[in-house]
Amino acid sequence: MVQGHSSPWLCAASLIVLCAGCAGTPAIDQSDAGKTTTYQSGSRGFDIEAVPSEGDSLAAIDLYLSIPSPTLIFEKTTAGFRSRCEIIARLTDRLSGQLSGEVSWAETTLVQRYEATQSFEPIVRMKRIAAPPGSYRIDVTLEDIVDGRKASRAQSVTIWDPALPGPALGRISLINVRRDGTAIPQISFFVPMRSDSTPCTVRTYDFSTTSDSRVGMCLLRYPADTSIAVVPFYYPTFTLPSGHSLVDFGSPDTAFQEVLSMRPPGRIAAAEFRIPPLPDGLYRFDCLALTQTSSGADTLLSASRYYSIKGPGFPRPVTYAELIAAAAYIATNKEMAALRSAQGTEEQRKRFEWFWLSLAGDPSKAASLIRNYYSRVEEANRLFTIVKEGWRTDRGMIYCVLGPPSGISNRFDTQTWYYDFPGSEGEIAFVFRHVMRQTKALTVEDYLLYRESGYESFWNRMVFKWRSGEIF
Secondary structure (H helix, E strand, O other): OEOOOOOHHHHHHHHHHHHHOOOOOOHHHOOOOOOOOOOOOOOOOOEEEEEEEEOOOOEEEEEEEEEOHHHOOEEEEOOEEEEEEEEEEEEEEOOOOOEEEEEEEEEEEEEOOHHHHOOOOOEEEEEEEEOOOEEEEEEEEEEEOOOOOEEEEEEEEEEOOOOOOOOEEOOOEEEEEOOOOOEEEOOOOEEEOOOOOEEEEEEEEOOOOOOOEEEEEEEEEEOEOOOOOOOOOOOOOOOOOOOOOOEOOOOOEEEEEEEEEEOOOOOEEEEEEEEOOOOOEEEEEEEEEEEEOOOOOEEEEEEEEEEEEEOOOOOOOOOHHHHHHHHHHOOOHHHHHHHHOOOHHHHHHHHHHHHHHHHHOOHHHHHHHHHHHHHHHHHHHHHHOOOOOHHHOHHHHHHHHHOOOOEEEEEOOEEEEEEOOOOOOOOEEEEEEEEEEEOOOOEEEEEEEOOOHHHHHHHHHHHHHHHOOOOO
């Protein structure tokens, strides 16, 4: 193994991947395909990851599903709380368009305590689907048996065909080691921050077994807006929404590089890299491989994939720094300055508890306020996270303070949220403009609020409810 943070070969070869990023790629092949990255009103949120399972006598697809418990309906039973859903997976050949297979199964989850139904730890399931070598589109539908609501995800997957000549690279995959010690592919597009290294693998097919091949991994980190949304009545100097929540794809920084020298023992092998702990941000993993064909000709192969690194407990804020930052929508500037100036975890804890106790007046009520507010922060992260956490976005700000809207309408490039609270003077509408940035393998989108001075009275009144210890 050779570490090459300044490898001329890797840096030069990376240009090939960077230039290739200018070309178009079908949405089904993008890094966020099959992932929950945008808000879908009334939809069940879940993620999928389809992984080829190949061997001498086996060709199949391992389909992984990650289903957050709060997206399911749990019924009270004598044994605890039970959710029931039906999952249907359809496999379509991408060349012929023909249906290659379909499997369906009922999924029942039983937990003993109500708290488990609201856990941010997702339910993970795997189903193996037999299929011959080929390139496929897999469509997965989850239907809740209790209320009949459905959600669908789609992704592409390729099973290597040993009859095809020449070497090939598979898909880049981060490995998630779970609490029980089992290792599975990272399913979500958003990766919780780790304090130790993370395995990253890429499969190699038909690489030379008689001479060394070189496989390199380069991580690019993109600068992006991480600011907190400003209040809805901020007075804009122009009619379009101010600011952006997107990413600058034009000036990435190199976060990690490594080159491996390998001579696979067989036709299928895996190159593994140990990715060091990374700060939060949007990353592109570029894999470059140089090997020889059976005729001795050099072949350069490339693969790339995006991941977004988030906080250690994402989507739930778990550190005091995260909890303090998310209080910005209901705290005053003076209070936030006091919270942010805390030095060390113990002082952060004391000031955090002081802040909420000062609003609620007693510990029991403060605990209820904290649970209610930060459950909205977590849900905003689930629904609206793009490059930055969902609670920091315009929709996340509205969601944290006001909760879910009573109605939503979509029209052209706008989305409108409606609220009708008792005591309010009619219905309040917030209009968001859809914005999008797109590269070869990733689409980043957000909805930016059209701010109006007319929101000020209503917004201040709702914030005052939080500051008065009122739970709504």
